[in-house]
Amino acid sequence: MIQNSKTLFLTFCMLSTYVVQAQKYFPGRNEFGFCLGVSNYHGDLAREIVPAESKFMAAAFYQRHINEWASLRYQLSYGRISGSDQNYPEVYANRNLNFYSDIIEGAITLEYNFLPFGLNPNLRWATPYVFAGIGMFYFNPKTKYNNEPIELRDLGTEGQGLNGTKKYNLFQPAIPLGIGIKFTNGKVTSGLELGFRKTFTDYLDDVKGDYPDYNLMLNERGELAATLSHRYLQNISNIEIVEEGKMRGDPNLNDWYFFLNFRLGFRIFNPPCNDNFSF
Numbered sequence: 001m002i003q004n005s006k007t008l009f010l011t012f013c014m015l016s017t018y019v020v021q022a023q024k025y026f027p028g029r030n031e032f033g034f035c036l037g038v039s040n041y042h043g044d045l046a047r048e049i050v051p052a053e054s055k056f057m058a059a060a061f062y063q064r065h066i067n068e069w070a071s072l073r074y075q076l077s078y079g080r081i082s083g084s085d086q087n088y089p090e091v092y093a094n095r096n097l098n099f100y101s102d103i104i105e106g107a108i109t110l111e112y113n114f115l116p117f118g119l120n121p122n123l124r125w126a127t128p129y130v131f132a133g134i135g136m137f138y139f140n141p142k143t144k145y146n147n148e149p150i151e152l153r154d155l156g157t158e159g160q161g162l163n164g165t166k167k168y169n170l171f172q173p174a175i176p177l178g179i180g181i182k183f184t185n186g187k188v189t190s191g192l193e194l195g196f197r198k199t200f201t202d203y204l205d206d207v208k209g210d211y212p213d214y215n216l217m218l219n220e221r222g223e224l225a226a227t228l229s230h231r232y233l234q235n236i237s238n239i240e241i242v243e244e245g246k247m248r249g250d251p252n253l254n255d256w257y258f259f260l261n262f263r264l265g266f267r268i269f270n271p272p273c274n275d276n277f278s279f
Contacts, residue, residue: 151169194260198256
């Protein structure tokens with residue numbers, strides 16, 4: 001019993017010393033900050049990144065530094081994405097589709113540093129890094145019609161909600177992936193970051209599959225829904241209505257969205273430790 005007590009006491013002393021030293025040399029485990037930048041997307045209305053469609057994004061984050069190499073980040077982000085067939089006049093302009101959507105995302109990511117990024121407030125350093133994680137986001141694609149914003153999901157522009165089909169969910173999972181470089185003067189971190197979001201939906205832009213039956217849309221949903229599902233009718237007069245089942249979007253192309261941003265963080269440091277401690 002006495003031997004066990006001594007062992008427990010020595011173990012407790014060793015652990016206490018380790019905790020004190022960890023607090024002394026690595027006190028800045030908690031970081032709060034924000035990001036500002038631009039957002040964009042890739043999908044049926046943007047087969048490549050269109051710089052002119054870049055919109056404002058912002059985020060707030062809390063980061064927990066595990067050690068010099070890794071940290072967990074909890075982030076709430078906002079960004080707007082948009083796309084238009086008018087960006088491809090030689091190919092898609094006659095289709096005449098366009099959209100914009102606000103994105104609200106919550107995500108948890110694991111960040112890995114390529115160089116040790118110390119937690120010591122006296123350390124000045126920089127490192128490239130990568131990150132990956134999981135997230136959930138909300139979106140709601142809209143368009144302008146007669147200068148009025150129109151929510152596209154409720155219209156079921158590809159016949160969603162008709163003939164037993166379901167409308168898509170506005171809450172979706174995403175996988176955040178990205179790269180960046182960051183700097184610190186000890187208490188403040190800053191950096192530049194590019195983040196990709198792999199989604200599991202093809203409806204960020206409300207475009208995925210085939211044209212619905214125009215007359216069915218007209219009878220069941222009204223003139224606005226029929227017009228916005230077959231929006232080429234606004235551009236071309238005396239044209240035959242596209243038959244149901246003709247390709248409107250690419251069903252094999254899931255949509256992505258992107259954030260390019262500057263980040264600024266502030267470390268929360270514990271009070272200086274005293275080497276003299278007691279139990």
